[in-house]
Amino acid sequence: MMSNKQTEGGNQMANFTIVTMPSGIMRIHKAGCADIKREEMRSFVDSGWTVEGPDVDAVVTSQLEAFHHQDQQFTENDFSVAPCCRR
Numbered sequence: 001m002m003s004n005k006q007t008e009g010g011n012q013m014a015n016f017t018i019v020t021m022p023s024g025i026m027r028i029h030k031a032g033c034a035d036i037k038r039e040e041m042r043s044f045v046d047s048g049w050t051v052e053g054p055d056v057d058a059v060v061t062s063q064l065e066a067f068h069h070q071d072q073q074f075t076e077n078d079f080s081v082a083p084c085c086r087r
C-alpha cells in the first residue's frame with residue numbers, strides 16, 4: 001500500500017472542506033469552519049467534500065489532478081480560498 005501520509009520537513013497534514021458555490025466556484029475552507037454552515041444556509045450549497053493536505057495550495061493542486069483524470073478541465077481560477085485557510 002502506498003501512503004502519502006508521511007511528511008517531510010515537519011509539514012502537518014490538515015483537513016480542508018471544499019464547497020461548490022452556486023456560481024460553480026469551489027470554495028476551500030478549513031474543515032469544521034463555521035462559514036461552511038453559513039454558506040450552506042445562505043446559498044443552498046451542498047456540504048462539499050473533505051480533502052487532506054499539507055496546505056491549501058497542495059489541495060488545489062491535487063484536486064486539479066483528480067479532475068484532470070476525470071477529463072474535467074478546471075483551473076486554479078475555479079477555486080476560491082477562504083480566509084480561514086490563510087491564518
Ligand SMILES: [Zn+2]
Pocket residue numbers: 028029030033034035036082083084085
Ligand atoms: Zn472558512
